[in-house]
Amino acid sequence: MSGPLSGRTAVVTGGGTGIGRAIADRLLADGARVLTADLAEDGDLSAPDVAETLRDKAIGTFGAVDVLVNNAGGGVIRPTLEHTEQTLRATIDNNLWTTLRCCLAFLPHMRSRRYGRIVNIGAESVRNGLTDHAVYNAAKGGVHGLTTGLAREFATDGITVNVVAPSYTLTPELARALDDGTVPPRLHTVVEDATALIPMARPARVGEIAAAVAYLATDAASFVTGQVLSVNGGSSMC
Numbered sequence: 712m713s714g715p716l717s718g719r720t721a722v723v724t725g726g727g728t729g730i731g732r733a734i735a736d737r738l739l740a741d742g743a744r745v746l747t748a749d750l751a752e753d754g755d756l757s758a759p760d761v762a763e764t765l766r767d768k769a770i771g772t773f774g775a776v777d778v779l780v781n782n783a784g785g786g787v788i789r790p791t792l793e794h795t796e797q798t799l800r801a802t803i804d805n806n807l808w809t810t811l812r813c814c815l816a817f818l819p820h821m822r823s824r825r826y827g828r829i830v831n832i833g834a835e836s837v838r839n840g841l842t843d844h845a846v847y848n849a850a851k852g853g854v855h856g857l858t859t860g861l862a863r864e865f866a867t868d869g870i871t872v873n874v875v876a877p878s879y880t881l882t883p884e885l886a887r888a889l890d891d892g893t894v895p896p897r898l899h900t901v902v903e904d905a906t907a908l909i910p911m912a913r914p915a916r917v918g919e920i921a922a923a924v925a926y927l928a929t930d931a932a933s934f935v936t937g938q939v940l941s942v943n944g945g946s947s948m949c
């Protein structure tokens with residue numbers, strides 16, 4: 712298939728739902744071959760060795776991996792003092808440890824080929840301190856910090872490392888959950904607060920996040936590394 716990612720291969724973690732699914736669809740539409748990692752099928756990426764197994768599966772399928780999108784994540788969003796040991800750990804594990812472990816697993820392979828595009832999904836809430844997001848922001852802030860450090864360390868290895876930081880994004884799954892009342896009532900307040908912070912006065916669409924990831928995955932972004940690309944309707948500026 713022709714397109715800006717023709718001939719490239721990509722792994723998208725958490726690619727079965729929400730933003731990750733839109734990213735996988737966009738990379739496919741742009742010509743890449745894409746492997747999505749699914750929690751149920753591929754395991755918990757925050758645990759030791761799971762990321763290495765995913766890497767081996769991807770190399771076994773494609774021969775090599777050009778693009779890694781660390782999208783797996785999502786937080787337990789609640790007031791800080793209402794977190795439990797379990798929700799604190801889950802929030803850090805699912806967002807930071809998944810990304811760290813995948814980077815550690817895929818970077819040696821990318822370095823040996825002197826080519827790689829890593830795109831980590833961060834969060835706008837790191838910048839604007841959104842309601843109930845402190846613990847989640849601790850994890851996503853870690854992802855932002857990991858990104859700049861890796862970008863510098865691997866800058867001469869043909870590898871770029873960037874963040875796409877979405878503001879509140881209305882995924883199909885979240886829209887359904889908000890409609891059918893399966894989310895905690897307080898989450899309605901959080902999404903109202905999140906929307907109020909956005910000058911464009913609406914949440915992002917999944918395709919808008921995927922478009923930013925697709926750009927960073929291409930050769931056109933070869934001189935872009937260590938950046939946080941905010942896709943946020945203006946909710947913070949510069």
Ligand SMILES: NC(=O)c1ccc[n+]([C@@H]2O[C@H](COP(=O)([O-])OP(=O)(O)OC[C@H]3O[C@@H](n4cnc5c(N)ncnc54)[C@H](O)[C@@H]3O)[C@@H](O)[C@H]2O)c1
Pocket residue numbers: 724725726727728729730731749750751754755756757782783784785786804805806809832833834835876877878879880881882884885
């Ligand atoms: N939706 C938003 O408003 C929003 C805003 C900013 C950032 N983000 C980030 O975007 C990414 C996608 O979010 P989404 O809204 O599509 O959520 P989602 O819950 O639909 O998707 C998250 C995916 O990550 C997977 N996952 C989570 N923990 C995992 C683990 N330990 N191992 C393997 N897979 C794991 C889940 O199975 C799921 O497929 C997340 O990193 C999220 O933090 C979302």
